[in-house]
Amino acid sequence: MNNQDKAKKLAGETSVKHIENGMYIGLGSGSTVYWMIRKLGERVQNGLDVKGIPSSRQTQEWANEFGVPLTDFSEIQELDVAIDGADEVDPQWNLIKGGGGALVREKIIAASARKFIVIVDESKLVSQLGDFKLPVEILPFGWEVTAARIAELDGEPVLRRDGHDAFVSDNGNYIVDCDFGVINDPKTLHQQLKQLTGVVETGLFTEMTSEVIAGYPDQAKTLQKS
Structure with missing residues (x-):
């Protein structure tokens, strides 16, 4: 071990x-x-x-x-x-x-x-969040639109894949892993993401x-x- x-x-x-x-x-x-x-x-x-x-x-x-x-x-x-x-x-x-x-x-x-x-x-202990890409669970329908809206918040969303196919969560949704750089205000970013139509939940707790x-x-x- x-x-x-x-x-x-x-x-x-x-x-x-x-x-x-x-x-x-x-x-x-x-x-x-x-x-x-x-x-x-x-x-x-x-x-x-x-x-x-x-x-x-x-x-x-x-x-x-x-x-x-x-x-x-x-x-x-x-x-x-x-x-x-x-x-x-x-x-x-x-x-x-x-x-x-x-x-x-x-x-x-x-x-x-x-x-x-x-x-x-x-x-896993860090001085600021953001080195690990932020997972955001989104609906499969129109996921490209949702990802584009996330990108407008200065993130770089990448669809998570399982081999050649999109990764599917236990809830039947997609996940985009988003690079926001250093996240200075996690609470505000979470709120901004949650307001986007198609976003189910974010990995910011x-x-x-x-x-x-x-x-x-x-x-x-x-x-x-x-």
Whole structure:
């Protein structure tokens, strides 16, 4: 296991300490979340009673593999805690998410949780957002028009592909990965993008994060917001 994987494992496993008996949990997506679900499965086998709502098909498969019971929003509309990764985290705990393509479900889950915990390895910590291209989920119909409108906001949208075909999200939509350069005002950019017809959701998560746990090769730290 390389140092980055060690860091992800430590961050993921450390976050499970926030999960208590009887909780409803939002289960994020990505390689760091894998370690959280695996550890959570161990605790379930030892008697922990919880239910999770997965943010992607991959997450659902991991939960099934490790024995984490699942539910959905028809049963419960508020979650006790959601735990998810991020592609970038700035000092104010603004996030870019969506590298794996599950940003819409991840945001619905995060917005439904009383506490939203972000788990990352140290490489995801940045001074400002924008080095990672911003994923924006858009409707397939007229996606070229939507992409052109995004470009008018000084972004460079590129349609995400799966081989030769357009990548399709779990929601049946397309994703454009947008280069805005350094994002100085994440909240305003998110609002501008959301107002465009055809935009479903953006990968900018602002004013949502309750706690950030950063993994390093030898330890996991709970960060302080700047």
